[in-house]
Amino acid sequence: MGAQILDGKAISAEIREEVRKEVGKLKAEKGLTPGLAVVLVGEDPASKIYVNNKAKTSRELGFHSELHLLDAATPHAALMELIGRLARDPGIHGILVQSPMPGQIDEGAVLLAVPPEKDVDGFHPINAGRLANGQSALVPCTPLGCLEMLKRTGLDPKGLHAVVVGRSHLVGKPVAQLLLSLHCTVTICHSRTKDLGSITRQGDVLVAAVGKPRMITADMVKPGAVVIDVGINRGADGKLVGDVDFAPVAEKASWITPVPGGVGPMTIAMLMKNTLQAAKASLG
């Protein structure tokens, strides 16, 4: 295998440790404890694991942590009332409402109800707009995790051609904007792109965020590319596989993120970083 592995578990642990130290300093020097409220409506087993991990990690790092587990039948108005209370609570700096939400909940309205300065998911249109305009913003956690991985290669991103496969609001678009801010030349591809391989083969950096198991095959990758795999797909055997056909692509790439243990563990670390950023910003 040619490529070096970008170990998301190890990098995530380093970042969490950096955040833990900064939280200690913030408490000691400014008397401020960052607060994160995580909200889940319903019983989805995977979502329950995710929100428990988010709450547990935030406690471990010294945050004030609140986990609000609401019944699946919770009316929209009751959820909005809780978000309003958290929005006004000076001890809460980050609010995250886990998706997907049950049918009676208007997700768009929920997104708008979280104040942009507490939107640690970076999903509020104000934050999306600020990112698009190159202004400081709370940025979605998975794209931030991708960038952190790229940083760990030690490569200078300036002028590199970054090809992003996927145009979602959650990953594809924000990751492309972040790469632009690093002065990469950025191409975004998607399901309607013609002759996809001819474009992905130009990528010095290739970010795969499509949600199709192993769709990026070795013939689609430029020799020596940095390959960042955002896909988390469950195969027929129940195992997790990425969007990248890992073993053959690893023969060709210079750096690659595995699945599992790549971008996945970075997301929670970046959520902690965003909450710390929101808490610091609250000081003015």
Ligand code: GUN
């Ligand atoms: N569901 C799956 N991933 C996420 C995430 O990053 N944030 C929220 N709010 N819900 C999710």
